[in-house]
Amino acid sequence: MKRILTCLLLLLTSVHASANFSFLKQEPQILPVDQAYLFDFGQQGNALELKWSMQGKDYYLYQDKFDLQVEVDGDVRLGEIQYPEPVIHTDDWFGDQPVYFDAVTLTIPVLEAKGGASVTVTYQGCLDGILCYPPTRQTVFLNDVEANDGFAAAAQIPAAPISKQDGLAAMLDGDKLWLIIITFVGLGMLLAFTPCVFPMYPILTSIIGGQGQLSTRKAFALSMTYVQGMAITYTILGLIVASAGMKYQAALQSPTVLIGLAVLFVVLSLSMFGVYNLQLPASLQNKLNNAQNQQKGGSFVGVFVMGLISGLVASPCTTAPLSGVLIYVAQSGDLMLGGVTLYALSMGMGLPLLLLGTSGGKLLPKAGAWMETIKHVFGFLMIAVALMMLDRVYPGMLLDLAWAVWGIALASYLLLTNKKTAFSWLKVTRSVLLTLGLLGSVSYGLHAVMNPHDATADLNFVHIKTLTDLEREVAKANSEGKAVMLDLYADWCVACKEFEHKTFPQPNVRERTDTMVMLQADVTRNDAQDIELLEAFDVLGLPTLLFFTPQGEELSSLRVTGFVAAAPFAEHLDTVLAQ
Template sequence: MRVFLISLLVLFSNLSLAQPFNKPFAQPDFLAVDKAFVFSSERLDSGQTRLHWQITDGYYLYQKRLKFDGLPAEQHPTLPTAQTHTDEFFGESPVYRGELELIVPAQASGQLRMGWQGCADAGLCYPPQTATVALSPADPARSEQASDQALAGDLQHGTLLWSLLAFLGLGVLLAFTPCSLPMLPILAGLVLGNGASARRGWALASVYVLSMALVYAGLGVIAALLGANLQAWLQQPWLLGSLAALFVLLALPMFGAFELQLPNWLRDRLEQAGHNTRGGNLYGAALLGALSGLLMGPCMTAPLAGALLYIAQSGNAVQGALVLFTLGLGMGLPLLLLVTLGNRYLPRPGAWMERIKGFFGFVFLAMALYTLRAVLDPAVWLGLAGAWLIALAWATWTTLQARRPLQALALLLGLWGSLMVVGAAAGGSDPWRPLEPYAGASGGEARAASADAFTTVSDPASLQRELDAANAQGQWVLLDYYADWCVSCKVMEKQVFARSDVLTALNGVRLLRLDVTADTPTSRELLKRYAVPGPPSLIWIGPEGNERRARRITGEIDAPNFLQQWSETRSQG
């Protein structure tokens, strides 16, 4: 017995020497995440961007956790074949080991926000990692960019002073486009309609342009930072109706219906503050400038799209606000010079001023009609426009009886307005061809053919199915971003896509109309798919499934230019 006990003591003492009970369990040493997955990026001579991960042995990256925020889907790098990793919790997952190299195409620009996540074979999973990569297309590739994309790239990598000067010049050019011209009668009515002196006219016009630019910049920045559909918001019926009612209210005093005045207590204070001033007040100028900014908001142009694209990519709201503000100043500058300098060549105040006020009353009514064009039935709008022309013709005839040429013009305006009313009664909608409904069904058949040629898409899943089908058949695809409230979209539908030569040229192309009328998560997702700021926007997708970004069309385009764009796109492959 004593021998047995001694043997047990010897045995336990040997075990305690071999593996002490107080020694903790040996755990593997895990690398820091930046050591386990070493990420780098570089610009290649071809203009492409190389993304590279050096993955340490015993570690792996999940393929499905790779993210490329800031890039449209067609510019995502092609992922190589992954290995299969089996996990008891997640099942089989594609992963990368050793190293991973991806190539971002040369036409990509802006800020790429990378995301990835990896694990260790020993049982540790790291939290998701992110990195920002600046994508600035090399000079040889800049010609392959669309204008809005090139502008966004310039803003990313150019100096602030250069950007402000460039957008001031772009604003000056945009002042002569149909998108900006409706501002001219508003500004002219403000300055000339009130008989302002040259100095007072300059002050009124300056406040008008300044407030318009501020509103324009603020709306653009809010839309870009919050991801809201600015155009859809500005085309709400209640907002357009309110603006139209305000324009009608501003027109009535021009006809002498009543005198639009502020409350006595407020008017007295303003008169004291602006003693000895003539020709309108600055508060009214600021209000009309803000209204002009709201009217301009729905107009989508390449410079505006470039500025919004830059803000969305960089999140630099301060520089974005300055750029949009400068763009608005540039758009108002020619109008300001035209109204204020042109005022010097007008005759001295007299009876003609009352006639001018009446004329600008009709101008304000025209602006009310212009505002409501997106929400009224086309036939109703045509009838109201015809009635406006008849009223203008009658006023011109009775006021200018001694001037036969102007009376002849009034007679023509009245005749055309009558034709518009007659055409509206038959369901017409085109002010330039008011009697089209009586000419036969050719126009309606052309529009029906246009509608039948396009497949309407209203959700991302349907879009992807159509794109996959086109890719499988090697078809070109034209994406037409459309909304019921987009006036330019309707103009293009009638004047571009209803033409037989355009439909013939598009034979064999899969035509998809992306309906973003409603401001819903699905419509926002459709806009986000190709980083589209709003309709009208036309996107060409090649037979292999990639967008021809340089050929993107933002804003309204006529049939000849559209056909030229399509010819050049197709010839370049």
């Protein structure tokens, strides 16, 4: 166990060093001007929208620095720029100035445009108290517009909806830390039953069960130790991903790491079957006994290490709350608030685990034959966790057969154990249920062999690899007047597979995606081209779905992060197609 702890700490130290961030830095990160103010534009009818998104709470743009004498090429007439309400900011050099923080959208009525006209706008901003950028220019090309009065369509552009993750990122800019912590603890509790957190239940139950009969206080202490290990790992990995990019998350979910974790859980399961006793040397146990008030040697150290490892199990699941924190950290560089929020989210995820582990100390049977049976069942549960790990690497018929064999073995073992008990209606009930479980496992295995067809094979994905591929396919779709959906996928991403099996094949979703061009980029290998594609769109986790209009504009506010069921996803596609 000491060796496991040492290896894990070395891994985290190495990744931490690569991430190259510091909790001690107080000054904001200074970004290049094109990264500090992300520019976008869109035209609907005779209304042109120019949009800027500031990548940090201290960045702002001056209202009076937008160039009203817009340079125009081609046959075009423009109306007056329509400004949103500014904020009055006290500038050390210029006094009170009307400025825009966070984001700003300017609307310009297009009175007439012909012959591929283009418009150039100039703007200027500052990083509060640090520096001011020189004037910057952006050029946009207009669609042809017939002569008009410039009013009707300008008011018809609906406000772009804010995605859940962007809304949560914006929430972190507030000052009410207690409200942020409570909110993310609650969101963590909602995530406690997601596919990536579920493996932790058999892990923790196995650990508690392996300790023998425990008091409620001891069970609570062990459970809290486990949850703390999980929360610390989850928090550190989140900060690494937000600060250094998704390539580190992908590296930790590589086949080598996942197979290693699977082997570890199989080895641990053998101790539950009595193959060996997992314990520290007697001399070290005695020292720990004195240090831990006669607690069982190595319990807390081993449980904490298992919690650290379990944080790796949960790390591939990207959800809207997690993405909100990652977006905030990536844009603001505020690692302290990001770390506190990630820890709150982790503790919310750990609360059900804490309740399960604490109750286990009271509900587990006393030592005896049944206790041995329970320990063996925990061994099966540890093997189930190993299969979950391997399912990210080798999905398909082989894993389905492995699950079938696991189910047959578990049901058979419990049937044999049940035969040794005294006759009662409970014994009959258990026999019936276990027989059904055995038959179900056999049926599952036969179905995997006889019906290897995957419903996802019918999905009309066009597979791309590079940014050039994406640009080519988007341009091709635009020429056909179609919107585009890009699915960023990886084999190690559990929620990506849920999308493919539970959402994309559903008729109400297919009805809408059939009108779109569906692209998929498999970034499992995490090579240079994959990283370039992910970083081009600031992707911080998977699954992520990007949407492009028939004009080739990415609808960043409608980006989807994390699994979405068929019905709400169909409604989301309606919003995308309406753009």
